[in-house]
């Protein structure tokens with residue numbers, strides 16, 4: 001019975017890890033801390049973070065006040081080298097009309113899929129979530145990202161705050177990601193199998209050696 005209890009707990013732990021909620025945040029300042037007070041409080045970013053899990057990446061913007069989707073549009077632009085040039089390949093959008101991923105097709109932004117954007121009211125933070133699969137994987141050596149918040153609901157015309165300031169993006173190097181996306185699940189599965197084999201040997205009675 002003990003063996004199956006241990007199996008159950010191990011599987012519960014495995015499923016919990018596979019859910020992939022962010023546990024550690026990498027602050028995106030790149031020696032250029034974001035200003036407070038350079039936009040209306042509900043759209044004024046003060047700290048920006050990134051967090052990768054085994055299957056998803058999370059972008060977090062800490063605002064000077066609670067967000068207001070009725071009056072502002074919140075976006076994160078993502079650019080991979082494979083897309084060529086400095087033009088972002090994807091953008092994550094959060095506004096009154098919903099939260100969704102769009103892709104730049106060369107001439108226009110096109111809808112890809114809905115995404116999760118959650119509010120952490122303690123930190124007045126918006127947390128954007130997107131899967132690597134939806135972005136075509138994270139196979140490049142780095143990714144560039146910048147945040148832009150616009151005046152008006154579901155509007156992309158009048159930026160009221162950009163992070164970082166200026167025209168440059170934040171750069172996230174793949175080597176700086178502590179839990180690289182692709183090896184994590186196979187390594188975890190391998191570790192789980194080894195653990196179960198060890199536990200099975202410990203809890204199940206083995207064959208008795210024949211008397212000599």
Ligand SMILES: [Ca+2]
Nearest residue numbers: 035038044045
């Ligand atoms: Ca700001």
Ligand SMILES: [Ca+2]
Nearest residue numbers: 038162163165
């Ligand atoms: Ca700014």
